[in-house]
Amino acid sequence: MSTTATATAAPETQPTRIRERSDVHRQIRLVVTFAIATALCIFFALAVDDPNVRYILGERVTKEFQPKDLNGSWVAWLAVAVSAVALVLAAVNRFPRGAAGVVLGVLVGLMFYLGFLMWVYADQGEGFTAAITNPIPGTIRIATPLVLGALAGVLCERAGVINIAIEGQFLAGAFFAAIAASLAFQPYTGLLGGILAGVGIAALLGVFALRYQVNQVVLGVVLVALASGLTSFLLGQIPGDPDVKQYFNEPPTLPQLRIPGLADIPVVGAALFDQTVLVYLMYLSVALVTFLLYQTRWGLRVRSVGEHPKAADTVGIKVNRTRWQAVLLGGVFAGLGGAYYTVGSTGAFDRDVSAGTGFIALAAVIMGRWHPLGATAAAVFFGFMLNLQTQISFVDKLPSELLGAVPYLATIIAVAGFVGRVRPPAADGEPYVKS
Amino acid sequence: MSDVSVQEPAKSPPPERKGEAREEGNRWAAYLPTIKTTVAAVVLALLIGALLIIFSTPRVIESLKYFFSYPWDFFKFAGIAVWDGYTALVKGSVGSWNSIERTLERAAPLICAGLGVSLAFRSGLFNIGAQGQMLAGAIAAGYVGFHFDFPPGLHLLLAAVAAIAAGAVWGGIAGWLKAATGAHEVISTIMLNYVARFLMIYLLGKELFQRPNSNDRLSPPPAESATFPQVFGVHTGVLLAFLAALGVWWLLERSTTGFEMRAVGANPSAAATAGMHVQRTYFLAMALAGALAGLAAVMQILGQQDSLTENVAGTVGFDAITVALLGRATTLGPVLGGLLFGALSSGGLAMQAAAGVPPELAQVLQALIVLFVAAPALVRGVLRVKAEGDGGTVLAKGWGG
Structure with a gap:
């Protein structure tokens, strides 16, 4: 035999x-x-x-x-x-x-x-003046909202709530940051407005996902549509009269703050430490979320309700209360990320100003395997690729339209070649009902 | 695995013997709560929409200034504004043959793309890529449509087949990547959307796709021989959308492949244990979803005779996700959802033209309707109705793994 x-x-x-x-x-x-x-x-x-x-x-x-x-x-x-x-x-x-x-x-x-x-x-010939510039400043700038959005996603999803609505949080955050900053003639109140709006969408997410147990994938897609529709609707309600408009949608933008000492480090110093306060908040947020999730009792609870809510409940952890906290805290970061698109960069809010970057932040969450540092790395990688694309579009060696696709292709290659199969938190997307 | 929910159908009647007629009646009774909550959801959404209309009408806002001395004006103007808005919505969507035509034409691509998203859902895949798949299909349909010269019927057939094939390839890439490397379909479909967009922009800049004597990024319209003939003012491609729904129903509910898809969607590990090809099913589901999105592009290009631009797909690809979710990933669902969204979109235009209501309101209404439909507990809470069973479907609920 x-x-x-x-x-x-x-x-x-x-x-x-x-x-x-x-x-x-x-x-x-x-x-x-x-x-x-x-x-x-x-x-x-x-x-x-x-x-x-x-x-x-x-x-x-x-x-x-x-x-x-x-x-x-x-x-x-x-x-x-x-x-x-x-x-x-x-x-x-x-x-x-x-x-x-x-x-x-x-x-x-x-x-x-x-x-x-x-x-x-090379080979650019005589009279050509373009020069390779330092990629770090542009990368950091582009990556800032992506990192903040990805952190929001990581916090929600480690607690077991799927957050596809990052794009919606960006839009709401961007809109209300512009309003708050314009009303007060003060860019820093814009950050507050952004945070409040981000938390507002997060609260909607919480109410429907945790209180009414709506399918969270549906919910996320709907919240994006709702935020996009509402912000466009409200934008249309702002009168075009310049005298009135300046109180609503002409926000001052955040100034660049130079951190003395650190900014003098060659090559990276000016790139990392001569930025707006939003970028510094981003650095802090990455450290904070990583510390919270992996070094504190609260973080352990968050991760446990995301992996096995029943076991967590058995040892006395309030599952839905913990999830609420994680979702709302995530809203703070996503709202800050949204504020980048108005007070953090160009100023006025425009229809769908974040242009789908919330979905890229979502991709960064998955690519970073639901870990704050991994998601940050993925977001920075994406920012780097977007920055590279804008850099080399000055040189007409390659058609600029095709170069536009490079960051996205690079992400596909990175995901297919190196990240591969990923494992989400076990209870991601499952409402917990005490039996 | 735990990423899929099976909503139990209504509790079966007590085990006594019952007549056949009674059984039939119970089946309908099981769906009644779903219909009730859906209608209630639409009404709730319209109520919130009414508030938005009221507070976006200048006359109503003005009357608030003297609300306490003469409140009647406020209620009168508010009532008029809401009545005008919603009658325009109804008239613009189903009020005349003209508006029904527009509703149908707008619904057709939504139905096709929604079916594609829905099919992927049933297989446990979250397809955000309908937009990119539509663009790929549109490129193919447009190219065959305006570049070649075939006899009428054949030209249409070739252009449609090319679009469907291109959509299938675009969707199939994501499916193949998932099957071969485990790359998550959410990431790859999002990225492929952008790639398709830039491919479209690139091609429109080429002489091959550029409309002569035009400086915009715009292609020539498809040739007459490659467009659907019009019957009563509606292009006959709309029929194809309903046929596609029938085909998807047959595939999912009556064929072996469809059974495998549903099994993989419900529990990939169990399906693999039962000897099904999980990876092949992923590929097949994504390719079919892409083909259906390609069919949606056929509706746009060969049905409505749109020229290629970078915005040719509009927001159909993303609305398709909402349509599929509204339809709870059943087969009939996306058809009804697509019709509803088509009506709202065509009525939204009329609302803007006739009553000056901002067009974004239609988008807000769509989102609210889906939100309330997805939250039966909320609607029941508002209406103080007791919980009853829901119609059972299987819907991908998590990220899969």
Whole structure:
């Protein structure tokens, strides 16, 4: 019989030769990725004829930040070398795991980015003045609302309430931030207005999800439609008369605050610490949410009602009260994120001003595996890609319309290639009814 | 797994023997509460809408200034404003043959795309990508529609098939990514929406798609031979939307594939244990959802003869999600939901034209109706009705895993 044959043969086969399928898949995935990266880097390096590239480390060319010259092909070949090393490591299945693997992966990504930039910016010929600028300031600016929205999503969903309404919270936050700031002629009251509006939508989410046990996916989609409709409706109610309008929808914007000392760090200092107060609040929020969720008793309770509400209830945790707290606290962050779109950037509210970024924040929550730091990393990655797209659209080497799709394609590749299957909190989306 | 809720149908009658007629009556009785709460939800939404109309009418606001000396004016003007608004809404949606035509034409793409979202829901997938799938379909339909020259019937058929295939490919990408790598469909469909949008913008900038003598990003309209013939002023593509609903019903309720889809949607682990191909079902469901969204694009391009622009899909792709949810992911649901939304959208225009009510109000009404329909507990609480059973459907409730 074949079963007895395999049974006797089993001890003879060497156990080391049997590899888990997931391990094989990981190797294949890494080899394919790095092979593509290396091939593209070689292409970039070979395609550079005139290696003279100008770069600046500040945000724009000023007297103190004069563009400097750089040998582009040298950088491009360095990118080839780094990705080739990673390819070899992956091919012999020695690519490190854990933190070292992440660091090496990010390094390869950065070198690929540099090689790509060299390819885009080299060969620009005489009289061309564009220079590579520091990507960090733009990235931080774009990522701020995404991070705040993603934090709101993480808080809600770790407590077991699905929040698709981040976009709705953004819109309400943006609108009421503009109103509050215009009424008071004071941008900081705008932040307060944004927070109140974000909490307001969160309260609606709470009432319908927790009190009336509405299907939370339905609820989220509806709240987005409601917020979009209501803000457009209310915007239409603001009279066009400039004398009246200035009290409603002409908010002053947040000034940039320079943190002395920290802002003088070369390269990253001015980028990270010469921003509006909203950006600093974002840094604080990431630390706060991570601390709350993982270091406090309250955070443990939040996570437990999101994973197993019945067990939590059994040990005396008030499930719905904890969920309410998490949802409302999430509303604070989402409302702040919404305020970015009016007082934090351009000022006046416009119809659907957040343009679907709430859904990108939602994607960041899932991509970051429902962890505040993961979601932040995903949001920053997305901000980086959006910033890259605006940077290289100045150079007409690639059609700008197709470049617009780059951040979204990059996200798909990142999710399909590296994040893969994710596991949501076990009780996410399930209303808890005490029996 | 626990990401799907099965709402139990009404409690079955006590186990005594009953006549056939009685059984039939009970089946209808089981649906009665659903119908009651839905109607109540619509009424509630209209009441809140009335408040919005009242406080957006300048004359009513003016009369508030002397409310305490002469309150009658306020109530009179408020009544007139609400009456004008809602009669315009009814007239603009079903009041005349003209408005019925418009309602049907607006409902057709919503029904198709809503069916697609609904089909994915039943398979446990949350398809936010109807918008992108519609754009992909529109690109294909438009290209075949204006670029080639075929005899009338064949041209229409080819253009429609191209659109459906393009939508299926776009949806299938998300399904394949989920099956092959586990990439979450919510992320990939959101991202593919943007990619489709930029692809559309890019193509419209090309000579191939550019309308001659135009500086806008606008394609030529589809050729006459590739459009649906008009019957009584309605393009015959609308029929196709209802046929599609019938097809989806057959697929989900009567075919083996549909059974697998529902099983995977209800419990993927159990379905896998029973020997069903979960990954293949995910791919198939997303591809079919995309095909239906492509059909929605057919309605827009070959039915209403829209030219390609970057906004050709409007908000249909997102409204489709609400339509599907309003229909509780049944098959008849999206049809009724699509008709209701079509009526609201065509009536909303009339409301703006006739009564000066802002067009956003229709959007607010749509959202409120869905909100109240989704919250039967709230409606019952307001109406002080006791809880009874709801019609049972299976609806994806969580993120899946």
